[in-house]
Amino acid sequence: MPESTPLPAFLLLEPQYRDYVWGGQRLRPGEDFTAEAWVVYEHDHVKSGPCQGQTLAELASLYGPQLVGQSVFQKTGERFPLLIKLLDCAEWLSIQVHPNDEQAVEMEGPGYFGKTEAWHTLDADPGSRIIAGVQPGVKPDALQQAIRDGTIEGLAQYIPLQRGDTVFMRPGTLHALGPGLLIYEVQQTSDLTYRVYDWGRPASEKRKLHIEQSLAVTRHNAQAELTPLPELQDGKEQVLCTSAYFSLSMLSAEKRTVPLDTQAATFHALTVIDGKVRLLAGTESLELARFDTVLVPASTGSYQLQPLGSFRALKSSV
Missing domain, CATH: 2.60.120.10 (Jelly Rolls)
Incomplete structure (x- = not known):
């Protein structure tokens, strides 16, 4: 598609699917277990229309400001700036933490972004909870020791979630999604995750713990911001x-x-x-x-x- 060709008004995206040990069957009923659908991702392909088959990354490189906007392009260049997922949580996800932009570059190298994210609760079984931060009064030394010992679940702050709740999560906040949740997640274009604790699951190459990295970026006083769904108005x-x-x-x-x-x-x-x-x-x-x-x-x-x-x-x- 030549650069001079105008972009269509709408780009329908083909999601990429991921399965992990905690995934369920609500994202693709009747199909295999699916943990995540990456519905906006720089390597997603356009599903139909004149840009069919091209990825968001290719279109960002080709069209730049026409696709993302001039001010956005000045911030992130040809990298598409967001990653958006749907998550079906049948079991607890690992307790994890993300770095900020500066820490990501320092710890992983140039070209890495930190991860600020937000969750919107699409569905929640009765009793569904998340972990977001640690309990009030936990001292930094106690937090670091619990991360090293694998006892962080005892210091974690558990928060019930209901359908419609939105949670904003800054880098440095320990967090985990619990069973029974169907979640929309928007984040920086980064999947940089430091796993702190994995509920006793066997360690493997794909599910490593990142203890030293977690100690470096976790903030003991970091908390999530939870907002209930406002009253919706037609239109x-x-x-x-x-x-x-x-x-x-x-x-x-x-x-x-x-x-x-x-x-x-x-x-x-x-x-x-x-x-x-x-x-x-x-x-x-x-x-x-x-x-x-x-x-x-x-x-x-x-x-x-x-x-x-x-x-x-x-x-x-x-």
Whole structure:
């Protein structure tokens, strides 16, 4: 596709699937166990249209600011700036921690990013919990000893989650997702994870513990920020969380069309979490169902989301 060819208004993405020991069967019912769907990832391919078969990384290299926006391009260059996943948690994930940008470069080398992330709870079985930080009053020495001894679960801060809750997680915060959760996760374009504790699972090459790295980046007073789902209004966008790296909002409608505009400043990543919706921009249109994900390039400008019955979708942007 030549560089002079305008980008289409909508890029429907083909997710990549990952399975780990904790995965369930809600992301691909009737298929194999699936832990994660990487619905926005720089190596995801475009599923249809004039860019079919190309990856986000290729399009970012080819189109740069037209795809991601000028200010975003100045920050991250040709690297696509976000990684978005859906996670189906049938068992506890490892207790882990992520570095910030400076620590990532210092510990892993040039080209690595830290990992600031947010979770939105798509579904939660009764009693579902996460770990986010450690209990109040835990001293740094006690925390470090527990990380070394493999007893960190006794000092962890357990927080119940309900459907609709959003959790914002800064680097340096110990955390883990628990059984029964279906999660939307948006993060910097980084999968840099330091595993602290893995619930007694056998150690393997793919599930190493990273004790020294964890000690270097864990902050004893780091806590998550939990926000319950606000009251939804027909045809309105409602912000769930914002940070220097991304913003996350909920779009919902039953009867009213939702107008949006990239203003040529940034892209929009839309994932439908309930119902169906039709996207409209000029003469272009695209219908989406549950878990479908589309990238709206910065060059698209104004567009609309037309409910087909009713829908809810999550929008991430930078």
